[in-house]
Amino acid sequence: MTDLKPKDFASTLDVRWCPGCGDYAVLKSLQKILSDTGAKLEDTLCVSGIGCSSRLPYYMATYGFHSIHGRAPAVATGAKLANPELDVWVFTGDGDGLSIGGNHLMHALRRNLDMQIVLFNNQIYGLTKGQFSPTSQKGLRTPSSPGGSVDTPLNPVRFAIGAGAKFIARSVDTQAKVLGPVLQAARTFEGTAFVDVLQNCVIFNDGVFDKLKDKKQGPDHTLFVEHGQPLVFGVDRNKGIRIKAGGFSLEVVSLEEGGLSEADLIVHDETNHALAGALAELGGNAGEPTVLGILFREEAPEFGAESRIGLPAKPLSMNEKLTRLSATLRKAETWDVGEDEQ
Amino acid sequence: MTDLKPKDFASTLDVRWCPGCGDYAVLKSLQKILSDTGAKLEDTLCVSGIGCSSRLPYYMATYGFHSIHGRAPAVATGAKLANPELDVWVFTGDGDGLSIGGNHLMHALRRNLDMQIVLFNNQIYGLTKGQFSPTSQKGLRTPSSPGGSVDTPLNPVRFAIGAGAKFIARSVDTQAKVLGPVLQAARTFEGTAFVDVLQNCVIFNDGVFDKLKDKKQGPDHTLFVEHGQPLVFGVDRNKGIRIKAGGFSLEVVSLEEGGLSEADLIVHDETNHALAGALAELGGNAGEPTVLGILFREEAPEFGAESRIGLPAKPLSMNEKLTRLSATLRKAETWDVGEDEQ
């Protein structure tokens, strides 16, 4: 294996996203972790649908398939089933993956085929110039919602939990420190890893994540979870999450008031479905942090391996196949017509 | 309003489900609650996709639209948006609603338009003769999975939670006592009400729900939830659900051992998302009950009403419309070409 640098993963094509688009940062993180993990160009396959974010495969020096709108998980499924050796990545957007492609995403997550699905969630349709998407905030005025969108937004993480995904993470485009390890863990995970990347579209939805990304105040609005670690957050790491007394729900508490300490907080258990669901919801109300990191991860049977059970132990030669086919055809009743019989 | 009997809701067509099919019972419950609630034939619209269950509209004396596979929620959305006065029902199957139609279902649930979506979940494709469906149990041998299905089944209730549904219930086809009130509550709910009906297919998947439906042992395997009531179940009502100590998850406990009483159990709160999620999961492991009843219900803005904001207060006459259109066309710069100018 040659040592490939991040830039070796870049194709020769000019990157054509708008200057300042969050997509650049994700592309960079991706190239870096591929380099870090010693990925090979020829064994890496990037599949995408249509959208700004779905242009990503063109910018990678690996194999790439820019398919059609919403269908990347299905294309990737076929490719990975056909060649389990490939390291398959799906890049999609909130429109591509959750609007037209929601069903394929859901079924991919349910099946748990070994691949990574990275959703560039800019809460807008970038490529078609700014209509609201399934993750757009309510009330957003766009060309197709001049009076403000009335659709209730979908929470991609909660959606993934509903679909039964086995690896669910959330990250922010430009926070390479979170995004890098998340992508790396996604790649390592044997099954479908889903990564919701909060991505800024400078043109049509600029600044929606500014609060979370703010260098100073950001930590007050985000909580980075790690398995086995208590759920602490805040600029001064003085806030946390605990189970609300007398009910099955979470609440934000201050570690300074009421004599609470880290011991009163929940410890993150990435195999706990209910916890992941509750964490996914946080961020909607004032004071709540948006949870980043790996919200859920659970080992489970991998679809590809299971699908191959029953296949011949090793690929058959053409002759073996024809011989077996001949035998199969003869499993039905056969009879001979001979010259002499006539 | 004339008093319609349940049978008045039956059309003149012969019902063509297999003898013994669970669909009959659902049809009956439906006709009964429509009669009970004084529904009008002409104001009721039944929309369906394709599948055995999707034949239901033909058997109703109301308006009906047997549309195409998986698309009933979309057809219903258009009809309801066009005429908010209609009482719109969608009937779908686990294949129709969760396989090909999963995306429309998801978006319908997310939007919360006032209608009822009843999913006949027989964990099989009935009409196409018995292939496994997205809810089929793993390992099920069917014509398309002769070696046993390797797909991980989807949990419709959990899926609905993931989609952000505001009314989520589960019931069993033949338990009219649960199903009736659930359908009635679904009808009353202002928003999209989702009902997962565990339905027996006598031909291709007979008996999958027998354990739950068993006259005697059934109560040991099912838990009927009611808002404000503790989560007790069992033939002898001696089992219950409580929060597992030291974590964010549920466990089944016996009320006889360890001196536990109902007071130790969780009280059902139908507005609690996390609880609904955890309850939805129960039933997968031995000893756990399958939860029936209204798992989740939360008032939320109704999509239809929100969509109509900005429309004229009352419908415009043809003349008013043309006048306003003329004015709108003139919002752009206009200029006159006069004979004299030439």
Add this chain to the structure above:
Amino acid sequence: MQNGLERGAANRELPVSQQPEVDYVRVRFAGDSGDGIQMTGTRLAEAAARFGNDIATFPDFPADIRAPSGTIYGVSAYSLNIGHAEVDTFGDEADALVALNPAAVRKYLEGVKQNGLLILDRDAFTERALTKAGFISNPLEDGSLSNFRVLPLEITSNTEKALRETGLSAKDAKRCKNMWTLGLVLWLFERSTTDVEHWVEQKFHQKPELAKANILALQAGHLYAEVNELPSGIERYNIQPAPLMEGEYRSINGNEGLAYGLYAGATLADLELFYGSYPITPASPLLHTVAKLKELGALSFQAEDEIAAVCAAIGASYAGHLGVTGSSGPGIALKTEAIGLAIMTELPLVVVNVQRGGPSTGLPTKTEQSDLFQAIWGRNGDAPLPVIAPAHPGECFDIGVEAAKLATKHMTPLMVLSDGYIANASAPWKLPDFSDPAYQPFPVKKASEPTGFLPFDHDPETMARPWAVPGTAELMHRIGGLEKQAGSGDISYDGENHQLMTQIRAQKLEAIANSIPVQHVETGEATGKLALVGWGSSWGPIRVAARRAQLEGRSVSHIHLRHLWPLPPNLEELLSGFDRIIIPEMNNGQLATVLRSQMPLCFESVTCVKGRPFLVREIAKIIDDVLGA
């Protein structure tokens, strides 16, 4: 013994019959869905085939899974044409109808010829059953069957009687009445029960008591016929073996044939088969059949919908398998956008459409061939792809092989148009001999050489681009649905390049046109007064009618198109040799429209969209109308 002529696809040219009354027997079994009709029919078909007859069958089951018993829409039927001359259709009117309940009589009496034989289960003609079937009086008594030779037997009670000793429950015993009937019918056809007995033993080898009961019933029915004197006018059918070509045979239906053929095709191309599909009538059995080929290396994938199915197949092709997807009309409609992607990316892909009655959901369980427009022209943009169609079940295997060959040789998606009739009908089929030159391997050469590699470079002869699969070192490249620079494959918005690429895609079809066999005359002279041009499952009735007319010395030729798009280059010249050209089709004139658009000849269209193939008589009438009776 065989007449020397090898029929292109079917490979089993047999003498043609001039006396359908003697040469064939057409029998239809009909009864309730639960009566085991399909099994009875299949057994008789099998027995006849093993005996050496030529056969054609047509199962006709209800749209409902299990309609309430006794209803007309719950009737299941199986039609069978047994001949010692060539049998290409399941026949027009039936010589005999075996009806296990009144509803079956009600539904199928119309299809029985004058003076035909009616074998009925008298026990089933209860008041209740008659009412359910819509009879006001009992046809056995009211004289309404006087135009037929009626043989009313106490089938149910005779079966029960025969099984009394077995200790079987009355319900289970009753279930064996189809076996009793089969026994009787086997006697009528002068066949022994031995083969069926073997089959029963195998099928029920885990339930010996059931095996025994079924065999008892079978023998009882046979014995009954032999022992009881049958009324006068009812004779046994003596159908001698047909002079079939020497070889090993089995019976096969179109779906099986196609699934096996596609596997064989992938194999001969040295590829693995990937079949992505979503169930739909009548295409689902393709999925079921491929699923069973797993131990042979075939991978099947039941997707969440048709779009995912075709996309997965495209993904599999990109990764180096032969991606195949199958569905029926409405499902193909959903695949349209993705098929465009396969055209744009120039990946091999086989799309099978097992057509059913349309439009929309239409008549899901009935046959039709009305998706031809969709196949040839049903896409956005200038998006050409080849279309081929099997003529009958026996040709499906070879169509599967050819599909794999054309798709890989030219790097293109391709559509196969089968239909509900071909899919479900079965016929004797000579098992393939893979050492035959017809099955010469055509192994695909995947790209591996980096020097000069350009993903959208085209071979001037085949117009194929190189197939470089992920995993191949140094050939990394990107493909997609956007227009691409000829050669490099980079995205290109350039107008001139788009014009060039549009031409290249069109030239791919020209390359295929040049590589397919020239159009031959299926039967008849190469010029003449009348050409009957058909495709797909209109093959059988046209062939039979044309061959009969030819024997009478009439100037009619049958031209059957296996390659529908591109059309064989010599077609125009060939057709120019006829005074009149008539196209009988099971749609509203689609092939006629296609041909008119391609050559300035006068095409007359005769259409039939009744959910079934043409009758021979309907084709014969066309011939009579043109050439005089």
Add this chain to the structure above:
Amino acid sequence: MQNGLERGAANRELPVSQQPEVDYVRVRFAGDSGDGIQMTGTRLAEAAARFGNDIATFPDFPADIRAPSGTIYGVSAYSLNIGHAEVDTFGDEADALVALNPAAVRKYLEGVKQNGLLILDRDAFTERALTKAGFISNPLEDGSLSNFRVLPLEITSNTEKALRETGLSAKDAKRCKNMWTLGLVLWLFERSTTDVEHWVEQKFHQKPELAKANILALQAGHLYAEVNELPSGIERYNIQPAPLMEGEYRSINGNEGLAYGLYAGATLADLELFYGSYPITPASPLLHTVAKLKELGALSFQAEDEIAAVCAAIGASYAGHLGVTGSSGPGIALKTEAIGLAIMTELPLVVVNVQRGGPSTGLPTKTEQSDLFQAIWGRNGDAPLPVIAPAHPGECFDIGVEAAKLATKHMTPLMVLSDGYIANASAPWKLPDFSDPAYQPFPVKKASEPTGFLPFDHDPETMARPWAVPGTAELMHRIGGLEKQAGSGDISYDGENHQLMTQIRAQKLEAIANSIPVQHVETGEATGKLALVGWGSSWGPIRVAARRAQLEGRSVSHIHLRHLWPLPPNLEELLSGFDRIIIPEMNNGQLATVLRSQMPLCFESVTCVKGRPFLVREIAKIIDDVLGA
């Protein structure tokens, strides 16, 4: 003043020009996506139109949202043809190119005529910018522009200078360079800046400092031209008003026209408009425009995908609205199955396809007319529906009205084929007068009478079935995609009935054929040597070329098809009167194929799939080739 002839659709027949050099000026603005090119172009177009010129415009923006500045693929352009004779195309070569950066020169120089005028921002020709645009040397210096009249101006620095006093940041000041340019160009066209000033004031009324800056820049540019002596050889353009028909005008593009027309059509049908859609280039503005009509009662619904969009529209139609859905080729492909449902259920539905370059994702931002096959034949089953197409932006409104009328009158889905060029191009449009008989209301009568109500009974003249909407007492009935009994609408699997229903669906098209206007000759004699047959946006160039040839006394006629399916019944007779018939199309010969399939005439096809309409010169060449130069 107007020449008396009322042109069918466009309603604005003007004198034809024989001297394009004098009668029109074609100017193209080009620069970086961020340079405000579209705005500059639109303002000049508006000013010209208000002055009374006829105009045609063509915005040509990059596929990328905001490509890195200075790149060739990031160039945005706006072409404008200003005339005092009839202007139907945006013109062949440009008379003038206003280029704000080197990349714009690189991309569009080819399209400028010999000795054309080049106005360049000299400040933008930095080393870096030149390299980015792929120039090896500076074209301003290396003599490569010697075939043009070059006017290199310090646009950026002049703008900055003009705004120095305003206190605007350098960046904001620079942004006004398009206004400076516009001022200059307005002077060149002998137009004052007043109208633009008003517009700026309105547009920036919340940011008065920006308004002021823009106006300052505008005036500065104007003044610059007036004060500085322009080099010899550069003259002002004097384009007199065109003799337009009297009336009130605005400019409109095809998407706007269609959206308004559909609203008007629904209104005249006495229905509410429901528009269900999913964004796609170039159809999205239809959705945006309808969304803005909410206060007029129109309901728009952005669905999760194209399938949901069409299904919602079908649901809305069932519930009594006029359901409309719009998309472009790939999205229409996805709607195919549902369109079949609308055909089967015989509900009114308008499907708009704003075509783009195909196949597959193809060339999303480029125009093409290659979805004709898909529109006419692209469905499973025998599934006919009417197809109509606008010729130019000004006709879109009326097409919207007609679509609503045909769909409701005949109870059928209908397809409108617009295209990317028509959608984005704009032209002066005479505002509709709703008291004109052309806009006579056609209110739909919904069923309400229970006696004798049969949901699938057909009016023998229109072949419409009754439209009974949910909510109507006593008319409860069920519809769906399965085949239905004629009359009752109950599910029917009967073969004869299916044949009948197939015929009924075909007869619906015949009824439409009988109700549409006879095909007229767009321009020229009713018989002659050459007929040029076109549809959609090939209208402009064919018209211009044909009219010029006619003025020269040549025997060429232009026949433009607005009704593509069914075809006008008199078309064959009309076309028979010509010696040769040539069909220029922006696809690989689709209309030619359609026509060949429908009438035994000889159609010659000339195709152009370069992402742009034909050039007049390309059509003129066809005429020359046939009739001699």
